[in-house]
Amino acid sequence: MDATTIAELTVERAAEGVELCRRALDLPEDAAEAEPLVATLWHRAAADRPVRVFGAYRGDDLVGVLIGSHSGEAGHVDLLAVHPRVRRQGVARALLGHAERALAESGAVEMVLAGNPPYYGWPGIDVRYTPAICLALALGYRQDRTAWNMTADLSSDSSPALRATEAAEARLAGQGVTVRRAEPSDLPALTTFARTTFGGAWDGELAGSVGRPDAGCHLAERDGELLGFAAYGSSRPSWFGPMGTVPAAEGSGIGGVLLRRCLRDQRTAGIEFAQIGWVGPVPFYSRSAGARIERVFFLYRRALGSPNESTGA
Structure with a gap:
């Protein structure tokens, strides 16, 4: 098995990142919108929201991608995707550990597995992405909030x-x-x-x-x-x-x-189906548009510098 190497990606590699996400995102609605999703997260950096993108390679093949951003004292993981053929082989762990160290060097004191508005992919980890939840728990992240989307049938x-x-x-x-x-x-x-x-x-x-x-x-x-x-x-x-x-x-x-x-x-x-993101007033959307709660997300955080396996501590 080839070793995993991590490198920072430039925007010239965005098309490869989109294709990887199409293969790696298990929920069809996410895979179908891989291109606008990656564009939103990658290209909308700002002075107060710098974006870092890392790729995981096996040889010359891109097998994983992580898009992170920095806001205040928090580093955010906005997207983490690993090719299905190399899952459970340490790729996601390597990417997250690399991102933690890079964002800590930029001044982040905690890492958040949650959306970083105004440009975000999801509020947190969709509960159906079970391997991602298992990774967060294995690396010492704690769940501190739950969020949900509602779906409007069009x-x-x-x-x-x-x-x-x-x-x-x-x-x-x-x-x-x-x-x-x-x-x-x-x-x-x-x-x-x-x-x-x-x-x-x-x-x-x-x-x-x-x-x-x-x-x-x-x-x-x-x-x-x-x-x-x-x-x-x-x-x-x-x-x-x-x-x-x-x-x-x-x-x-x-x-x-x-x-x-x-x-x-x-x-x-x-x-045909609109996602009402990160919903607050559930009764309003149910009453006004017949919307239903459909996607549920767990949000996680961890103080950087605390012992965990991803940093090698």
């Missing part, structure tokens, strides 16, 4: 997710509320609104949604004042989110209208 015209919004929009218009598609010129106001109203990294996700051909955003406003927004496609075309409405507008129906306008866009683009 495959049929009769789906609750595709219910018409015209009557609700007319009612809102009678209250002085305009609902419309966001344009690139709206982006500065939208990102400021998201950052100041909700915090987090939604402003970055909006920047990845507005004005792109495979993504989009709808907003609600009254007299030029933003009341809410809903976006899709920032991570990849089939994913919905983020969305938010001001507390004063909760219960007005604005959220349901914005949500279904986005889902109709995704249906028009040929998507």
Whole structure:
């Protein structure tokens, strides 16, 4: 058996990484979106979110890839994929150990097996990727959160997710509320609104949604004042989110209208099942779009410098 060597990959090797992910990601929905997934994680580095990509080789063959990023004091594993023919041969362990050391040298004091918004593949490890969970536990990672996605069925015209919004929009218009598609010129106001109203990294996700051909955003406003927004496609075309409405507008129906306008866009683009990522208000999405909880994720973390086998300690 050839020894495993680890090397940092450059963007020129992205196509090889995409092909590896198509073979390595066991869930069909993940494998089908390998290209936009890798592009989202690899190419959207920023000054406050540097990205490191490592490849595992057996001879000249790329057999594993890890995409990591650094945010504050945390190093994130955004994607870890190993070719099926070399699993259970130490490839994933070698990649993770190498990434831990590299990110520690860059100032990370803990490692997180979880998404790093605004650009992330998944909230954490899908519970169906059992080998990844076993690896995390073997290396001393502890589960500290659980997250979930909901699925909206867009495959049929009769789906609750595709219910018409015209009557609700007319009612809102009678209250002085305009609902419309966001344009690139709206982006500065939208990102400021998201950052100041909700915090987090939604402003970055909006920047990845507005004005792109495979993504989009709808907003609600009254007299030029933003009341809410809903976006899709920032991570990849089939994913919905983020969305938010001001507390004063909760219960007005604005959220349901914005949500279904986005889902109709995704249906028009040929998507039959939309993933509502990293969901908070489960009842809202169930009521407004008939969405169901489908994907569940475990999120893990470990302090770097603590003894574990991946670092050779």
